[in-house]
Amino acid sequence: MPQALDWNRLLEAGSQFTEMRRSQARALAADLVAQGHLARDQMASAVEELLEQSRQRREDLRKVIQKEVQRQLGALGLATKADLAALERRLTKASRVKKAPAKTAAQKPAKKSAKSPKKTGAKAARKAG
16 A cells, blocks of 8 residues: 655655755855866856756746646636636626616606506596596
């Protein structure tokens, strides 16, 4: 039976892989100079390059994680912020459409008919009476 992942150890390893501090980059560059793999005058540029690589790995890892989270949420059928924003726009548009005819009907005066059945009946009652 496979062993469960130790997420803390996995995250720690990932952070060590992607987060290099300037002091760590200097120490690594100094080791490379001591071993003869790097000239002393190249040390400053090597430190900057190491930091840039670390930043790029961190950004790449963030993108991979974000993509996977979105894929998993999509598989679950959960709504995203974009889905909710689209729904909100549709509801706003629908409420405007429903309110618009009511306003125009209220603004138009009612047409008066020449003979109203109730008035005609009342007049006929007065004449008869």
